Amino acid sequence: xxxxxxLWLRQIKRYLRSKSRVFGSLAQPLLFLxxxxxxxxxVFQKAGEGNYVQFLVPGVIGMAIIFSSVFSGxxxxxxxxxxxxxxTLVAPVSRVExxxxxxxxxxxTSTMQGIIVFLIATLIGxxxxxxxxVGLAVILMFLIALLFTALGTxxxxxxxxxxxxxxxxxxxxMPLFFLSGALFPLSGLPSALAALTRIDPLSYGIDAFRTALxxxxxxxxxxxxxxxxxLTAALVAIGSWLFSKIxx
Amino acid sequence: MxxxxxxxxxxxxxxxxxxxxxxxxxxxxxxxxxxxxxNGAGKSTTIKMLTTLLxxxxxxxxxxxxxxxxxxxxxxxxxxxxxxDPSLDDELTAWENMEFxxxxxxxxxxxxxxxxxxxxxxxxxxxxxxxxxxxFSGGMKRRLEIARGLLHHPKVIFLDEPTIGLDxxxxxxxxxxxxxxxxxxxxxxxxxxxxMEEAEKVAERxxxxxxxxxxxIGTADELKKKTDTSSLExxxxxxxxxxxxxEEAGAADAMRQRRQVWSGGNRR
Numbered sequence: 414x415x416x417x418x419x420l421w422l423r424q425i426k427r428y429l430r431s432k433s434r435v436f437g438s439l440a441q442p443l444l445f446l447x448x449x450x451x452x453x454x455x456v457f458q459k460a461g462e463g464n465y466v467q468f469l470v471p472g473v474i475g476m477a478i479i480f481s482s483v484f485s486g487x488x489x490x491x492x493x494x495x496x497x498x499x500x501t502l503v504a505p506v507s508r509v510e511x512x513x514x515x516x517x518x519x520x521x522t523s524t525m526q527g528i529i530v531f532l533i534a535t536l537i538g539x540x541x542x543x544x545x546x547v548g549l550a551v552i553l554m555f556l557i558a559l560l561f562t563a564l565g566t567x568x569x570x571x572x573x574x575x576x577x578x579x580x581x582x583x584x585x586x587m588p589l590f591f592l593s594g595a596l597f598p599l600s601g602l603p604s605a606l607a608a609l610t611r612i613d614p615l616s617y618g619i620d621a622f623r624t625a626l627x628x629x630x631x632x633x634x635x636x637x638x639x640x641x642x643x644l645t646a647a648l649v650a651i652g653s654w655l656f657s658k659i660x661x
Numbered sequence: 662m663x664x665x666x667x668x669x670x671x672x673x674x675x676x677x678x679x680x681x682x683x684x685x686x687x688x689x690x691x692x693x694x695x696x697x698x699x700n701g702a703g704k705s706t707t708i709k710m711l712t713t714l715l716x717x718x719x720x721x722x723x724x725x726x727x728x729x730x731x732x733x734x735x736x737x738x739x740x741x742x743x744x745x746d747p748s749l750d751d752e753l754t755a756w757e758n759m760e761f762x763x764x765x766x767x768x769x770x771x772x773x774x775x776x777x778x779x780x781x782x783x784x785x786x787x788x789x790x791x792x793x794x795x796x797f798s799g800g801m802k803r804r805l806e807i808a809r810g811l812l813h814h815p816k817v818i819f820l821d822e823p824t825i826g827l828d829x830x831x832x833x834x835x836x837x838x839x840x841x842x843x844x845x846x847x848x849x850x851x852x853x854x855x856x857m858e859e860a861e862k863v864a865e866r867x868x869x870x871x872x873x874x875x876x877x878i879g880t881a882d883e884l885k886k887k888t889d890t891s892s893l894e895x896x897x898x899x900x901x902x903x904x905x906x907x908e909e910a911g912a913a914d915a916m917r918q919r920r921q922v923w924s925g926g927n928r929r
Binding site for chain 2: 415416419423426427430431495496497498499500501502503504505506660661
């Protein structure tokens, strides 16, 4: 337990100290929120779908979380390259605990990013239905962050340097984000696209967010939670296993 | 008493390349042992296998009586290590790096805090304990790593080129401390270096490895006698030849260079 705690604490400290990262990674979601939210707002309204900012905010929170959590998982490559991973790997502690501590830390910092985006969204006019729904949304943020941090860890355990990172962003994170229904409603899509959105785990995360924050559900919270929990458990297990096999 | 490190017929292959080719040696308890060889001879690979970071392809290792493959926890508790490349967390303070290590090794809080202060005072970094490691010079980082490697009172300390890039003052200070620790606590010291005079001065026994094979082992005098030379440097050259070796630049080196460029070369 102390291993998990100290590794978690390390992630938190690093996060709080790297102000440039905190603000840098907020730029993209804010741009989406402002440019798309206000830019496409009138069209959305005319199409009879209601207030676009209200629709978009859960999606943009999801975006902040997926980018920041995949990245924090992938940070293991950084540690591999700059030696710190060796320090943890020669310590008399189980590698599963190391992986769990890191993942919990990455998920916590990603959740903080999500909360910051939520607060900013509130400033520009987003309204959550109740305090309870905000609480539920934060729990969901942590669950989604856990899922994608574990995914980042799995990727990192298979890569040796950061050169593959751009590839991962373009061919994994971007598609996951764009196909998740973060930016557009998932109803009435062409069937091929609809099928893709259904195999994207982030779709269930965004749907759960939207439901919690007062939007209309597509899959229903029950299905969303089942998919997220099962997938998170599976990815954490696979991540732990792969992490324990790392040799440097 | 049994030897603290026993290596028998150890082999490590990476694909077609044999990095360590059937080596056998042992290090006695309380010995100061130097492991020398040209670049790419297999030194670091051997250390990685001894310290549970790599699984051997064949052969056996016993460290403090435990097999790294079957009992990695017991082995990990028994040694401390100072890696060739820095392995500190730059974004944490010096004290936090020590604390992190102490917690990972399960050292009780009171003892941990006392030892951290004592060791950091010794390496003359106590007054900088709250500075972020990224503000440290190379020598300061090295000193901190050595303090960290000793925090859990290991039976064996591995030092992979510990004095590279250090000025003579720091080097001297460091070896005095290690020799003192060796004399008072009986800590076994296993180190690699490219400075022959350092090996000659400090090590009780020296192994020379080349192309993954141990080509000679013994005291500095024995090696000189064997090669009929007058200095360890000449003995080393006689044993390993004068051809300059190219070490393949791994991804890690490339990244490190890139990072140095990014940070504007302020990583001294």
